[in-house]
Amino acid sequence: MPETSRKSRLSRNRTRSAWLFLAPMLVTLFIVAAWPLGRTIWFSFTDASLDLMADAKWVGIRNYLEYVDWGDGEGQYYGLLADARWWRSVWNTVRFAVISVAFETLFGLVIALVLNQQFRGRGLVRAAVLVPWAIPTIVSAKMWAWMMHDQFGILNDMFLRLGLISHPVAWTASPDTAMIAVLIVDIWKTTPFMALLILAGLQMVPQDIYEAARLDGVPAWRTFRKVTLPLIMPAILVAIVFRALDALRIFDIAYVLTPNTDATRTMSVYARENLFDYDQFAYGSAASTLLFLVIALITITFILATRMDLEGRNT
Amino acid sequence: MASVELINVSKSFGKVEVLRDINLSLEQGEFVVFVGPSGCGKSTLLRLIAGLEDITGGELRIGGAPMNDVLPAKRGIAMVFQSYALYPHMSVFENMAFGLEQAKLSRSDIERRVHEAATMLQIEPLLDRKPRQLSGGQRQRVAIGRAITRDPRVFLFDEPLSNLDAALRVDTRLEIAALRKRLPDTTMIYVTHDQVEAMTLADRIVVLNGGIVEQVGTPMDLYERPASQFVAGFIGSPRMNFLSGPVAEAHGAACLGIRPEHIVLTPEGGDWTGRVTLTERLGSDTFVHVEAEGIGPVNIRVEGRTDIAAGSTIRMTPDPASIHLFDAAGRPVAR
Numbered sequence: 001m002p003e004t005s006r007k008s009r010l011s012r013n014r015t016r017s018a019w020l021f022l023a024p025m026l027v028t029l030f031i032v033a034a035w036p037l038g039r040t041i042w043f044s045f046t047d048a049s050l051d052l053m054a055d056a057k058w059v060g061i062r063n064y065l066e067y068v069d070w071g072d073g074e075g076q077y078y079g080l081l082a083d084a085r086w087w088r089s090v091w092n093t094v095r096f097a098v099i100s101v102a103f104e105t106l107f108g109l110v111i112a113l114v115l116n117q118q119f120r121g122r123g124l125v126r127a128a129v130l131v132p133w134a135i136p137t138i139v140s141a142k143m144w145a146w147m148m149h150d151q152f153g154i155l156n157d158m159f160l161r162l163g164l165i166s167h168p169v170a171w172t173a174s175p176d177t178a179m180i181a182v183l184i185v186d187i188w189k190t191t192p193f194m195a196l197l198i199l200a201g202l203q204m205v206p207q208d209i210y211e212a213a214r215l216d217g218v219p220a221w222r223t224f225r226k227v228t229l230p231l232i233m234p235a236i237l238v239a240i241v242f243r244a245l246d247a248l249r250i251f252d253i254a255y256v257l258t259p260n261t262d263a264t265r266t267m268s269v270y271a272r273e274n275l276f277d278y279d280q281f282a283y284g285s286a287a288s289t290l291l292f293l294v295i296a297l298i299t300i301t302f303i304l305a306t307r308m309d310l311e312g313r314n315t
Numbered sequence: 316m317a318s319v320e321l322i323n324v325s326k327s328f329g330k331v332e333v334l335r336d337i338n339l340s341l342e343q344g345e346f347v348v349f350v351g352p353s354g355c356g357k358s359t360l361l362r363l364i365a366g367l368e369d370i371t372g373g374e375l376r377i378g379g380a381p382m383n384d385v386l387p388a389k390r391g392i393a394m395v396f397q398s399y400a401l402y403p404h405m406s407v408f409e410n411m412a413f414g415l416e417q418a419k420l421s422r423s424d425i426e427r428r429v430h431e432a433a434t435m436l437q438i439e440p441l442l443d444r445k446p447r448q449l450s451g452g453q454r455q456r457v458a459i460g461r462a463i464t465r466d467p468r469v470f471l472f473d474e475p476l477s478n479l480d481a482a483l484r485v486d487t488r489l490e491i492a493a494l495r496k497r498l499p500d501t502t503m504i505y506v507t508h509d510q511v512e513a514m515t516l517a518d519r520i521v522v523l524n525g526g527i528v529e530q531v532g533t534p535m536d537l538y539e540r541p542a543s544q545f546v547a548g549f550i551g552s553p554r555m556n557f558l559s560g561p562v563a564e565a566h567g568a569a570c571l572g573i574r575p576e577h578i579v580l581t582p583e584g585g586d587w588t589g590r591v592t593l594t595e596r597l598g599s600d601t602f603v604h605v606e607a608e609g610i611g612p613v614n615i616r617v618e619g620r621t622d623i624a625a626g627s628t629i630r631m632t633p634d635p636a637s638i639h640l641f642d643a644a645g646r647p648v649a650r
Contacts, residue, residue: 208396208398208400209402211396212394212396212400213413213414214366214387215365215367215388215392215414216388216413216414216417217389218413218417219417222417226413227402
């Protein structure tokens with residue numbers, strides 16, 4: 001007898017209602033995620049441009065890599081994989097993601113530890129900490145752009161008065177400081193998010209084991225390292241994955257705060273430039289596709305690497 | 316050496332006073348049980364002795380030395396928590412060794428101590444497991460084992476059996492009694508709300524109510540000579556019958572107390588007559604709930620089984636020697 005006919009009517013009913021409940025989400029996901037992604041990948045193998053999207057023709061991997069023979073025995077590689085500007089933007093993005101997520105995790109952990117303590121006005125402080133996270137990114141980028149303004153910015157004014165710098169710095173325009181400016185704004189904005197996720201992890205730790213540690217005379221730092229940290233590590237890792245996914249897609253802060261700077265051109269900014277500014281829709285699609293692959297690769301690698309660590313005998 | 320003394324100890328949380336004028340003196344090797352209803356302050360008192368809470372007023376001495384300002388780890392105590400408080404990410408061995416590593420013991424010393432305690436509690440096969448792979452009873456044994464490895468002068472138990480099922484509770488109770496025999500010099504303080512645990516384990520029982528000590532005494536002291544109506548009601552199962560009205564006034568008291576086991580059925584004629592409302596048959600005993608004429612509801616304990624049916628009328632007589640009398644304030648009245 002086949003497997004299905006042996007199932008009771010009740011379980012068949014359950015299966016049917018499960019699919020029924022899932023259907024709206026599956027349809028929505030297909031429309032807003034799978035279809036656009038598939039279209040982007042398709043365009044990356046065509047010669048599409050903004051005004052001629054319907055006439056796009058298949059051109060193979062030319063957008064990614066193409067060797068053009070000049071006929072005199074020499075030639076050159078073209079395409080995204082041979083584009084130094086693209087690799088620069090990949091490097092910018094990865095560097096940004098690693099540094100920003102590292103600082104956000106560190107600061108978020110410290111803030112979460114403080115917010116986890118009992119003190120007067122804790123509820124108010126917990127709410128206040130979230131303010132940077134609640135402000136729309138464009139608004140905070142504009143706000144910081146003004147604070148970092150080379151002539152009228154409050155940052156230069158304060159640093160000059162304190163004697164930290166001798167002459168005004170063009171924070172967002174100078175290639176030396178543009179990445180730092182983007183990092184500062186992102187860390188300022190996203191640390192609350194990390195703090196909140198880590199705080200949730202901290203609140204899952206049973207309080208009685210801290211009392212047991214006190215009776216054992218374990219100093220605070222060792223308790224943190226040997227008890228708290230291993231127990232909140234899963235929460236921290238999940239938070240890092242969330243944040244890293246976000247950071248690798250970074251677009252708005254870099255685009256608004258430091259437009260047209262090689263120093264902060266990220267993968268998303270590069271893709272947008274080609275898609276819309278340079279009217280190289282197919283080329284931009286190829287960049288978007290690679291962006292997707294790079295993020296997927298980094299995330300999967302991170303998850304696999306840390307899972308091995310998690311299942312290790314001890315932390 | 317490891318006597319425990321509390322002198323006028325009080326404890327307040329903000330404006331709320333949870334313990335008042337506690338004076339207790341525990342001898343070395345004594346097993347003392349703090350018992351009382353929820354919120355009576357018994358766990359707080361234990362936490363004061365452990366050093367997990369600061370003492371608001373009065374003095375605590377262990378082994379004659381003042382302990383108010385001594386860190387918990389330096390008091391020579393070990394504690395078993397109601398929730399076990401095991402480190403979830405550490406194996407049983409690591410749980411037991413973690414505190415010892417802090418005490419700067421050598422590796423071989425630590426292993427010897429852990430294995431000794433594990434052997435004593437028969438948890439040696441579990442040493443490599445994580446707490447989540449253990450049953451409730453096994454976790455509690457690990458928690459006790461961890462406390463033993465500290466080689467404490469004073470052993471504190473905070474409702475250690477509350478999270479266990481009924482059968483396991485009896486077994487673990489017997490094990491704690493056995494443990495106590497193996498550690499005769501260790502003073503043990505045990506907090507519970509279960510008067511059966513208190514009666515079976517304790518050398519002396521401290522009954523707490525509303526932040527004050529109601530009575531201190533041996534289990535039989537408390538059973539036979541309760542110092543208040545509260546203690547009389549709290550100690551003994553099923554609960555003592557409290558009768559007011561004419562039957563108490565006849566003895567010149569506001570309240571007459573008589574335990575269910577001290578009323579006998581006297582079919583040929585007795586002091587009281589009543590109609591049976593309910594019988595509870597436990598096999599070894601039967602509890603007969605009676606609405607006694609002119610007296611009120613009375614619970615009687617009859618040994619073995621009886622055929623008394625609900626609705627029937629029976630006659631009974633209280634044992635005059637076992638009557639307790641209380642005034643309106645719940646204090647005992649001399650007879």
